[in-house]
Amino acid sequence: MRIKGVSRSVAALGMAVLLAACSSGGGNGADGGDTAAQEAETGPVTLQFWCWGSGKKEKVEAFNKAHPDIQVRHTDVGGGTDTATKLLTASRAGNAPDAACLEYQSLPAMIVAGALADISAYTGGIKDAFTPEVWSLTSFDGAVYGVPQDVGPMVMVYNKKRFDELKIEPPKTWKEFADVAAEVRKKDPEAYLATFAPGEFGNFAGLAQQAGSSWWKLDGDTWTVGIADGPSTEVAAFWQDLIDRDLVKAQPLLTPEWNNQLNKGKILSWPSALWAPGVLYSVAEKQAGDWAIAPLPQWKEGDDRVAFQGGSAIAVSKNSKHAKAAAEFAAWMNTDKTAYDIQISAGEYPAAIAGQQATADSDPPALVAGQKDYWEVATKAAQRTIPHITWGPNVKTAESAFGDAVSAAIRDKTPLVDALKKTQQVVVDDMKSTGFKVAGQ
Structure with a gap:
C-alpha cells in the first residue's frame, strides 16, 4: 500500500503543529539537539523492541548473537x-521503546503525533535493498520513519484437506465464493466456508480496494473520504447477503471459540x-x-489485482x-539473510528484494507444507497488488469507528451499509475538527 500524499496531509495541520509534535517526548529523537551525546555513549547498548x-x-x-555491542529485548504487546x-x-x-513494528497505514498518524524519529541519516545504505514502491511506504519528503519489514498481498488461505473431503474447489470469483459457501453448509451443516469478522478493518478495506474503492483521496489540500462509496457498499451488501443466509459465520477471529472451530475443521478458509x-x-x-493458499477471488472475472492487507x-x-x-537493528532485521530466512520460514513475505527472491528456493510455511x-x-x-493506495491521517479513528459500527450492526441485525455510513461520518467529523479540509463538507 503506497501511502500517497502523506507529506501533504502532515502539512495540512500547519507547520506550527507539526513542529510542536516533533518536539514531544523530551527531545530524545534522532534529530534532537542531544543526538550526538546519545550516540557518543560507549559500551553495550540495550534496546527495547515491541513487535508481534x-x-x-x-x-x-540471531541479531543479539551477531551484535554483542547491541542487545535487544523483545516484547509482544499485541497485534498491529x-x-x-x-x-x-x-x-x-x-517512555516508548527504542523500536517497534508498525503497520504501514499507522505511520501517517504516528508521524503527525511526533512519535517517530527520522532515521534517514542512518538508512541511506539500505535504500536500494527495496523497490522504490516499497521504500516509499516509510519515507516522506526525504525523511525516513522506518525500515520496511514485510508486505501482505491478499490471498485465500484454505483448508485443502477439508476442501478435498467435501469435493469443493477454491472459488475464482466472489460469486463462486457465495456458491461454495452454500455448498459447504449443505454438505456439512456444522461448517462454514469463512468468517465475517466485524473488527477486521484492514481486511474489509482491502476487499473494498480490490473492488475499486479509495477510502481517502487528497487533491491539493482537500481530502475526499470514500468509506461509504459505491464499491465499498457493494462489498458490504455482498457480505450482508452471506450473513443473512447463514453462509458465513459472523464472529471475531482468534477467540477461544473461533480457534476451537478451526481446529475441528469447521472453518474452512480465511480470505486474508x-x-x-x-x-x-x-x-x-x-x-x-493440511492448508494451502489460492488467489483471492475476483470481483470482476479476469481482474486479478489485490490489495495489501497489513504489512x-x-x-x-x-x-x-x-x-x-x-x-x-531495524536495518539488519529486514535486510540480513539470516533474518529474512527466519522471516520466510515463519510465513512472512519479506519487503526486501533479496528476501523476496529467496522465497523461490524456500520451503513453504509449516501450515501449508x-x-x-x-x-x-x-x-x-505480490506482483498484482494495487499501487498508490492513499491512507488518511486518522486511520486509527476510522478503525475504531468501523469496529464499533460493524459490531453493533451484527449484534442488532442492522445493515452493514449503514455501519459504513456511520464510520464515514465519524472520520469526516474527526478530520474537520483537526483542521483538515474535506470535500463536500
Missing part, C-alpha cells in the same frame, strides 16, 4: 492495533494475506500441511536515546 508475529523472537536472538495504540501512549509519556498461515499455525499446529515496518521511537543503534507452488502463488499475488 511469528519468528520475531528467533530474529532478535494494540502496538500502535500503546506506542502512542508511551510516546506521550516519554500472506501472513495468515503463520497466525493459523500458532492456533492449529496439528493441521500443519509492517520497524520504526524508531522519538523517545529513543539510541536512535543510531535502533536504526542499525504440502503446497509445492506456495511461493509461486504468493509472488504472483
